Amino acid sequence: MAAHAPRTELSDWFARRTYRVDDVDVDALAAAKRESGLTVSVVLPSRNEAETVEGMVSAVAGLSGSLVDELVVIDGGSTDGTPEIAAAAGARVHQDAAVLPEHGPCLGKGDALWRSLAVTSGDVVAFVDSDIKNPSPRFVTGLLAPLLADRSVELVKAFYERPLESGGQRSPSGGGRVTELLARPLLNLLWPPLAGLVQPLSGEYAGRRSLLERIPFFTGYGVELGMLVDTLGAAGIDAIAQVDVGERIHFNQSLEALSRMAYAISQVALTRLDAEGRASLEAITGGATPAEYVQYVRGEDGVVRPAARDVTIIERPPLATLAG
Numbered sequence: 001m002a003a004h005a006p007r008t009e010l011s012d013w014f015a016r017r018t019y020r021v022d023d024v025d026v027d028a029l030a031a032a033k034r035e036s037g038l039t040v041s042v043v044l045p046s047r048n049e050a051e052t053v054e055g056m057v058s059a060v061a062g063l064s065g066s067l068v069d070e071l072v073v074i075d076g077g078s079t080d081g082t083p084e085i086a087a088a089a090g091a092r093v094h095q096d097a098a099v100l101p102e103h104g105p106c107l108g109k110g111d112a113l114w115r116s117l118a119v120t121s122g123d124v125v126a127f128v129d130s131d132i133k134n135p136s137p138r139f140v141t142g143l144l145a146p147l148l149a150d151r152s153v154e155l156v157k158a159f160y161e162r163p164l165e166s167g168g169q170r171s172p173s174g175g176g177r178v179t180e181l182l183a184r185p186l187l188n189l190l191w192p193p194l195a196g197l198v199q200p201l202s203g204e205y206a207g208r209r210s211l212l213e214r215i216p217f218f219t220g221y222g223v224e225l226g227m228l229v230d231t232l233g234a235a236g237i238d239a240i241a242q243v244d245v246g247e248r249i250h251f252n253q254s255l256e257a258l259s260r261m262a263y264a265i266s267q268v269a270l271t272r273l274d275a276e277g278r279a280s281l282e283a284i285t286g287g288a289t290p291a292e293y294v295q296y297v298r299g300e301d302g303v304v305r306p307a308a309r310d311v312t313i314i315e316r317p318p319l320a321t322l323a324g
Contacts, residue, residue, distance in 0.1 A: 006195070010193075010196045013193075013196050013237055014196040016238075017146075017153070017196075017238070017240065017241040018196075018242055018244070019145055019241060019242070019244070021138045021145070021243055021244060021245045021246060022244075022246075023145075024138075024141050024142060026066075026137075029067065029141060029148060030066040030067055032149065033066075033067055033148055036148055038122075039121065039122045039123050040067060040068050040144065041068075041069065041071075041072065041121065041124070041125045042068050042072070042125075042126045042128060042140055043073075043113065043126070043127050044056060044057065044073045044091065044130040045074050045076070045096075045109055045113060045116070045127070045130065046075050046076065046086065047075065047078055047082070048078045048079060048080045048082060049078070049080075049082050050081050050085055052131050052132060053073065053082050053086050053130045054085050054088075054089045055132070055135035056129075056132050056135040057085075057130075058089050059136055059137050059139075059140075060128070060140055061089065061091070063137050063140060063141070067140065067141065068140065070092070071091045072093075072116060072119060072120055073092070073093045073130065074093075074095075074096050074112045074113070074115065075094065076106060076112055086130075094116070094119050096111070096115055096116075099115040099118055100115050103115075103316070107220060109219075110219045110220050110221070110223025111220070111316060113127055113223060114217035114219075117209070117213060117319045118319065123209055124144065124206055125206065125207060125212055126140055126204075126206035127204065127206070128204050129203035132248060134248065134249045139245055139248075140206075142158060142244075142245040143158060143204060143206035143243060144156075144206060145243065146241040147206060152238060152239065153241045154207060154210075154211040154231065154239040154240070155205065155206070155208075155211060155228075155235075155241070156205060156207070156241045156242065156243060157199065157200065157240070158205060158242070158245045159198035159202055159242055159244055159245070160199070160202070160244065160245050160246055161247045161248070162199075162248055163249055176199060176201070177258055178261050178262050179201045182262045182266070183200050183201050183225060183265060184197075186266075187200060190269065191228075191232060193232060194228055194232060196242075197240070197242055199242075200228055201221075201224045201225065202224070203224070204245070205224070211235065211239070212319070213318060213319040214318045215227065215230040215234055215318055216230065216318055217316045218268050219312070219314045220311070220312070220313055221260075221264045222265050222313050225265050225269065226272065228240070229268075230272075256295060259293075260293055263293045263311050264311050267290050267311070267313045268313060270284060270285075271313070292310065292311070293311045294306050294308055
């Protein structure tokens with residue numbers, strides 16, 4: 001199938017709202033931050049990331065005093081020493097279940113990010129995954145540059161090359177399988193203004209607190225798609241920017257785990273279509289709550305059997321709406 005130029009409005013947005021970390025002058029960025037008077041919090045969600053969390057905390061801690069005012073690790077009950085390693089490297093550590101406990105147990109990554117807003121204070125909040133094997137401050141400096149350069153930008157997503165490791169071999173690309181096979185097709189089809197985002201599911205993004213506290217957060221791995229759709233609805237496509245930060249090496253998840261991720265993202269997409277009056281979630285699911293996902297597992301006896309997995313997705317309310 002022959003390629004052709006995308007529609008004009010998408011091309012214009014891409015040219016206007018796509019940045020490169022290689023163009024960022026860190027000293028000039030620090031000066032812009034001082035002039036703006038804005039404060040910056042960096043949040044690293046973690047769960048059993050003892051191998052990588054120290055490197056990422058140290059990379060961000062190197063920006064303290066110039067670009068970063070607050071560095072928080074929000075931990076999901078790690079049992080491998082992740083919290084202690086993170087604290088020793090310079091982060092303030094919170095257990096996600098201990099933040100806003102009145103809302104019940106923490107239900108995955110999106111829930112942890114939502115709760116992190118209650119224990120941070122920065123005018124800008126940057127979220128960076130803690131499983132990065134090539135840690136660098138560029139994951140933060142790249143995200144901050146558009147927000148400090150243009151006050152109309154409210155949310156910035158990172159994109160990068162993602163090598164794929166399999167069987168001890170590493171391919172230079174091939175990561176981001178759920179992005180290419182599900183998320184980007186969904187956005188192209190259902191929310192075309194978001195089609196210009198290279199990696200809508202990237203775990204590295206930053207937003208103004210004024211935005212983040214007025215949109216809901218989905219729990220689990222639906223948080224990124226939900227945040228983009230809700231930002232589009234609340235502020236429009238020009239409030240979103242993206243930045244090329246080069247390469248990101250991390251632990252690739254199993255196909256089984258990616259399948260559950262895709263199921264969670266599909267739930268979020270249907271929920272948003274329902275809220276927009278474009279589809280009925282009840283009609284599609286027959287009124288059932290779509291939490292149970294059936295996968296197939298081959299047992300030690302060689303027999304394949306169905307196994308039900310709980311993939312519960314809850315929509316946490318905008319933090320600004322909480323009492324007190």
